[in-house]
Amino acid sequence: MREEIITSGRMNPKIDPYLNIWHWEIPIYLFLGGLAAGILFFAAFYTINGKEKDFPTAIEKTPLIVPFLLVIGLISLFLDLHHKLYFWRLYTTIRLESPMSWGAWVLMIVTPLSFIWAAIHLKKVFPSFKWPFPWLDIIEEFFIKYKKVIAWAMIISSLILGMYTGILLSAFNARPLWNTSILGPLFLVSGLSTGAAMNILFAKTHLEKKTFSTIDLALIGVELFLIVHLFMGLLASTQVQIDAASLFLGGSYTAAFWVLVVLMGMVIPAILEILELWKFKIPLFVPALLVIFGGILLRFIITFAGQTSRWLY
Amino acid sequence: MRYAMAIDTKKCVGCSDCVIACQTENNVPIGYCRDWIVEVTDGTYPQLEMEIRSERCNHCDNSPCVRCCPTGASHIVEGGIVLVTPNECIGCGACIASCPYDARYPHPDGHVDKCTFCVHRVEKGQQPACVGVCPTNCLYFGDLDDPKSEVSEILKTRKYKTLIPQAGTEPQLYFLI
Numbered sequence A: 001m002r003e004e005i006i007t008s009g010r011m012n013p014k015i016d017p018y019l020n021i022w023h024w025e026i027p028i029y030l031f032l033g034g035l036a037a038g039i040l041f042f043a044a045f046y047t048i049n050g051k052e053k054d055f056p057t058a059i060e061k062t063p064l065i066v067p068f069l070l071v072i073g074l075i076s077l078f079l080d081l082h083h084k085l086y087f088w089r090l091y092t093t094i095r096l097e098s099p100m101s102w103g104a105w106v107l108m109i110v111t112p113l114s115f116i117w118a119a120i121h122l123k124k125v126f127p128s129f130k131w132p133f134p135w136l137d138i139i140e141e142f143f144i145k146y147k148k149v150i151a152w153a154m155i156i157s158s159l160i161l162g163m164y165t166g167i168l169l170s171a172f173n174a175r176p177l178w179n180t181s182i183l184g185p186l187f188l189v190s191g192l193s194t195g196a197a198m199n200i201l202f203a204k205t206h207l208e209k210k211t212f213s214t215i216d217l218a219l220i221g222v223e224l225f226l227i228v229h230l231f232m233g234l235l236a237s238t239q240v241q242i243d244a245a246s247l248f249l250g251g252s253y254t255a256a257f258w259v260l261v262v263l264m265g266m267v268i269p270a271i272l273e274i275l276e277l278w279k280f281k282i283p284l285f286v287p288a289l290l291v292i293f294g295g296i297l298l299r300f301i302i303t304f305a306g307q308t309s310r311w312l313y
Numbered sequence B: 001m002r003y004a005m006a007i008d009t010k011k012c013v014g015c016s017d018c019v020i021a022c023q024t025e026n027n028v029p030i031g032y033c034r035d036w037i038v039e040v041t042d043g044t045y046p047q048l049e050m051e052i053r054s055e056r057c058n059h060c061d062n063s064p065c066v067r068c069c070p071t072g073a074s075h076i077v078e079g080g081i082v083l084v085t086p087n088e089c090i091g092c093g094a095c096i097a098s099c100p101y102d103a104r105y106p107h108p109d110g111h112v113d114k115c116t117f118c119v120h121r122v123e124k125g126q127q128p129a130c131v132g133v134c135p136t137n138c139l140y141f142g143d144l145d146d147p148k149s150e151v152s153e154i155l156k157t158r159k160y161k162t163l164i165p166q167a168g169t170e171p172q173l174y175f176l177i
């Protein structure tokens, strides 16, 4: 049998025997970014459509957690940096060719928007809430007047943010598993799905619960479709891509991916949501929590598996 | 000007002198390397072929590491040499993930580090440390745009290959075969 044996004298820490430069920080950053994008998207969407009365959870309540999600996300990104003292360099230049750069800038736009959005809805969620200074009321009034404009800015920037969480990885030609344009849409849809799940968790009315579980069901359908395409694309490509796909088709990530992400995070919640639509009594927080859990694991598994997929040795 | 290196895989004996010379010259932290030896044994026993390569950053013409750097710390200087400016680098690791050759590593000080083609020596008209020290003289360095340079001359007479050209980075290390 013909064999090729390669021995390399390189043993650089975090590079060999396989790349291990990104740990929990990047997947958490990607997950929180996607979740925040999902929540903001629905809030903006129903505001623009004038559905304030029907969707108080999606518009007023759930977005209150977004500033926290984004700040934790930015802290995770900061923790991932090895040269932390130079963090500010990220914001002294914009480099459009670098997803790391424009993504950091998109976050710099989305984060203040999410703070403003949360601030102008505080009084609705907590009726006894009062600003400590009267000039804050004036600012609040100003922003409430331009709520629709903010909603438009939010819907656009949240879609970019959701997409970016996938593009950050898919822009790396050097890691065959990541180097597929499916990752952008897949992470965007997964972000929207976790956003819908969060709304199910917080919703009080039957209408909101039912709407978001139907939306989530559709989004899971799209995710499964994208995953099939992801593998079709990889398997129809060159040997390195086939090797990358085999990490999930018999390789070391097979069980984790298919059982935890696809079965527990997508198929089972979808079945539960279908049963609920058929009038079975299902506590909807179960599929919602499963979807969120699946969303976290999807980011972790793709980030870690991608680092083990390479071109050379 | 386009600096490049040719590595004669038929002459290299894998002694690792280039590795040690680089570590000494560039103060590479202990346990790390900017260049390294790869041995490939290929074939069906007993018809085996062996290739020994001294590898390092390819100073690619189409370098993904420079494109993905969010701060501009990774950049290209005169002659196509790819460098990292330590106090502009935030250590995000994007360039490390982007290099199909895994030629970069995180320096213990936090910034990213890699082969510089010994730019501090080349500027003075000297050769990179690895080239100067090789006991079999299997490394050739020079300007590809100058048809009289050592590297241009050897590439005219010998067959060569680059590593994973299909990754599309236009690598500038030429392995003589």
Ligand code: SF4
Pocket: B056, B057, B058, B059, B060, B063, B064, B065, B066, B082, B098, B099, B100, B101, B102, B103, B104, B114, B169
């Ligand atoms: S070998 Fe890697 S680090 Fe060097 S220029 Fe090419 S992509 Fe960049």
Ligand code: SF4
Pocket: B068, B069, B070, B071, B072, B073, B074, B084, B088, B089, B090, B091, B092, B093, B094, B095, B096, B111, B112
């Ligand atoms: S680790 Fe440094 S050199 Fe590499 S991409 Fe990030 S900032 Fe640029």
